[in-house]
Amino acid sequence: MRKILEVKDLVTRFYTFDGVVHALSGVSFDLYKGETLGIVGESGSGKSVTMMSLLHLLPSPPAKIENGQALYYGDADDKPDTNNKPDADNKPIDLLKLNKSGIRKIRGGKIGFIFQDALSALNPVMTIGRQIGETLIEHLGMSVQQAKTRTIEMLEYVGIPEPQRRFSSYPHQFSGGMRQRTMIALAIACNPKIIIADEPTTALDVTVQAQIIELVQRLKKEMNMSVIWITHDLGVVAGMADRVVVMYAGAPVEIAPVDELYYNPGHPYTIKLLGALPKIGEKESLRLESIDGTPPDLLSPPAHCQFAWRCSHVQEKCWKIVPEQKEISSGHYAACLFDFADKTPIPPLM
Amino acid sequence: MVKRENMDTNSTGSTVSNQMTTGLAVDEKQETGFWHFVKYIGKLLARDRAGTIGLVMFVIVVMSAIFAPWISPHDPMKQNLRYAKKPPAWYQEGTIQYPLGTDNLGRDICSRIIYGSRVSLTVGFFGVLIASSFGIVIGLFSGYKGGRVDNIIMGGVNMILALPYLVFVVFIAAILGSSLLNVILIFGFTDIPIFVRITRGEVIKMRASGFVESAQSIGATSNRIIFSHILPNLIGPIVTIATFEMSAMIFYEAGLGFLGLSVPPSVPSWGNMLAIGRKYLVSYPWIATFPGLAIVFTGLGMNLLGDWLRDVLDPRMRRIKK
Numbered sequence: 001m002r003k004i005l006e007v008k009d010l011v012t013r014f015y016t017f018d019g020v021v022h023a024l025s026g027v028s029f030d031l032y033k034g035e036t037l038g039i040v041g042e043s044g045s046g047k048s049v050t051m052m053s054l055l056h057l058l059p060s061p062p063a064k065i066e067n068g069q070a071l072y073y074g075d076a077d078d079k080p081d082t083n084n085k086p087d088a089d090n091k092p093i094d095l096l097k098l099n100k101s102g103i104r105k106i107r108g109g110k111i112g113f114i115f116q117d118a119l120s121a122l123n124p125v126m127t128i129g130r131q132i133g134e135t136l137i138e139h140l141g142m143s144v145q146q147a148k149t150r151t152i153e154m155l156e157y158v159g160i161p162e163p164q165r166r167f168s169s170y171p172h173q174f175s176g177g178m179r180q181r182t183m184i185a186l187a188i189a190c191n192p193k194i195i196i197a198d199e200p201t202t203a204l205d206v207t208v209q210a211q212i213i214e215l216v217q218r219l220k221k222e223m224n225m226s227v228i229w230i231t232h233d234l235g236v237v238a239g240m241a242d243r244v245v246v247m248y249a250g251a252p253v254e255i256a257p258v259d260e261l262y263y264n265p266g267h268p269y270t271i272k273l274l275g276a277l278p279k280i281g282e283k284e285s286l287r288l289e290s291i292d293g294t295p296p297d298l299l300s301p302p303a304h305c306q307f308a309w310r311c312s313h314v315q316e317k318c319w320k321i322v323p324e325q326k327e328i329s330s331g332h333y334a335a336c337l338f339d340f341a342d343k344t345p346i347p348p349l350m
Numbered sequence: 351m352v353k354r355e356n357m358d359t360n361s362t363g364s365t366v367s368n369q370m371t372t373g374l375a376v377d378e379k380q381e382t383g384f385w386h387f388v389k390y391i392g393k394l395l396a397r398d399r400a401g402t403i404g405l406v407m408f409v410i411v412v413m414s415a416i417f418a419p420w421i422s423p424h425d426p427m428k429q430n431l432r433y434a435k436k437p438p439a440w441y442q443e444g445t446i447q448y449p450l451g452t453d454n455l456g457r458d459i460c461s462r463i464i465y466g467s468r469v470s471l472t473v474g475f476f477g478v479l480i481a482s483s484f485g486i487v488i489g490l491f492s493g494y495k496g497g498r499v500d501n502i503i504m505g506g507v508n509m510i511l512a513l514p515y516l517v518f519v520v521f522i523a524a525i526l527g528s529s530l531l532n533v534i535l536i537f538g539f540t541d542i543p544i545f546v547r548i549t550r551g552e553v554i555k556m557r558a559s560g561f562v563e564s565a566q567s568i569g570a571t572s573n574r575i576i577f578s579h580i581l582p583n584l585i586g587p588i589v590t591i592a593t594f595e596m597s598a599m600i601f602y603e604a605g606l607g608f609l610g611l612s613v614p615p616s617v618p619s620w621g622n623m624l625a626i627g628r629k630y631l632v633s634y635p636w637i638a639t640f641p642g643l644a645i646v647f648t649g650l651g652m653n654l655l656g657d658w659l660r661d662v663l664d665p666r667m668r669r670i671k672k
Contacts, residue, residue, distance in 0.1 A: 123579050
């Protein structure tokens with residue numbers, strides 16, 4: 001599989017009155033073509049900040065990207081005429097070094113973004129059709145008539161009934177699920193290579209959530225996109241992701257294929273997270289496990305493992321070094337000084 | 351399950367059958383065209399009595415300004431000292447010839463009020479046009495760009511706002527002299543800060559909202575975000591403030607006229623009429639009363655209309671069915 005996005009050692013800080021918030025301290029991960037990458041973590045762990053840093057969507061000041069690279073390898077099949085020169089067309093673009101007009105072409109055109117709250121992400125005084133059509137006119141240089149035809153197709157494609165009529169509706173006339181579908185249509189209108197979905201199902205009920213997940217999976221397959229799915233919900237990730245990044249206090253603590261992560265978690269944080277999930281068949285009277293303590297304050301965090309305060313396996317050297325990410329088995333990385341993963345192979349899924 | 355017979359063909363050539371109607375607001379037929387628009391406005395008006403009254407009052411004033419030469423019973427400038435200080439028609443000494451009486455020079459008050467609406471509306475309309483077009487653009491950029499640009503602009507705006515408004519206006523009027531154009535320019539430019547402040551505040555509120563972020567994430571340019579995403583959201587507050595400022599300008603114009611700093615005394619305007627009437631307030635009160643009532647009438651009409659417009663122009667407030 002071909003890499004489409006490679007994030008290396010991304011460091012983002014917020015310069016506030018209280019001091020410097022170390023929102024991201026060295027985030028690295030890869031995204032392959034056609035895969036779904038789940039990113040899980042609690043609030044404030046830096047999931048959204050990572051994605052917003054990539055697209056320069058953070059307000060600056062206070063945010064500042066201090067270090068890192070985000071290499072985008074997307075253009076290989078955009079230009080069919082350069083296909084016989086693999087070196088030339090596979091030259092990656094560093095998203096973090098792009099200027100204003102460069103990143104604008106990436107946003108929407110190459111990377112689509114789906115927001116959590118579709119109602120506030122849609123302009124209340126513009127019709128749905130105009131909002132989607134505008135993107136098409138801007139990025140693909142379509143005429144108004146072409147854009148309208150395509151918008152109606154997109155609306156139909158994401159499963160909005162009677163798209164001709166809905167074209168001239170306003171967001172407040174839509175239900176929550178329809179709004180989220182509209183958001184998706186907006187994000188995929190220009191055939192992006194990557195879709196970043198920032199907790200798109202958190203505000204929806206479970207049935208609609210399932211429909212939206214199904215929709216994104218279908219679009220991914222049909223349009224040959226990669227998906228980054230940010231969520232709190234380990235259940236959602238288990239069902240749809242190919243690989244998972246677990247983030248804690250501004251850095252990924254574990255990156256693993258989804259089955260590896262659930263059967264062989266390699267970091268104590270992941271182990272505790274999984275332990276906190278209710279399980280079917282468990283005795284009802286049993287209390288759910290919880291993780292003691294709170295996530296650390298990211299104002300000047302000390303130079304040691306950020307999970308040390310809450311870890312039940314903490315040792316003396318945990319308070320001295322920042323653990324590096326190391327590969328504990330093929331494609332499975334964990335940032336812990338110790339190896340927690342069970343070495344027995346995963347039982348085949350039934 | 352009710353299924354409609356007609357099938358729609360989309361651009362790809364495949365057919366989709368219409369779904370069952372869901373009973374949402376979306377299912378209402380969205381017609382277009384001029385007649386539908388008129389019918390639609392009629393429906394909205396029928397629900398809002400204050401709006402209807404405001405619209406009627408406003409239309410009366412506008413009509414009298416446009417058709418002044420045809421509807422006024424006399425020449426507003428023509429003096430007839432024989433009939434000077436005639437009371438309105440319902441007094442014993444009054445004649446039906448001068449329905450609202452005459453002033454100290456025997457000019458017909460009714461005709462002068464009708465002609466006076468021209469001055470007031472011109473000042474109000476063009477004054478607000480100048481103030482709002484400059485104010486909105488400055489406010490949009492100030493609010494959206496933020497930082498140093500914002501600080502400098504708001505510094506200037508606050509300085510102008512700190513000046514006592516009427517004294518400032520009187521000062522400029524005294525320097526520039528009295529003509530209709532000068533009055534419009536004075537009101538237009540001294541009113542810019544109000545629009546800047548209102549617009550800037552709304553923009554700052556909106557800049558943090560989801561749809562601006564989402565517009566950025568699909569690659570919209572700053573100009574597009576400012577003019578096609580933020581500006582339409584400002585219509586509500588701007589229309590409200592514009593109608594309010596328009597009636598305020600009419601009041602201030604009358605005030606300037608009262609001080610003799612507005613249009614030349616020969617031109618019939620409500621302010622000039624008040625100024626003349628002041629001397630006779632005790633013995634011949636109608637000379638000042640009727641222009642005063644005209645001012646109140648116009649101001650009230652505009653404010654009612656403004657409130658109604660604010661509701662109508664916001665798609666979220668449009669609900670035909672209760």
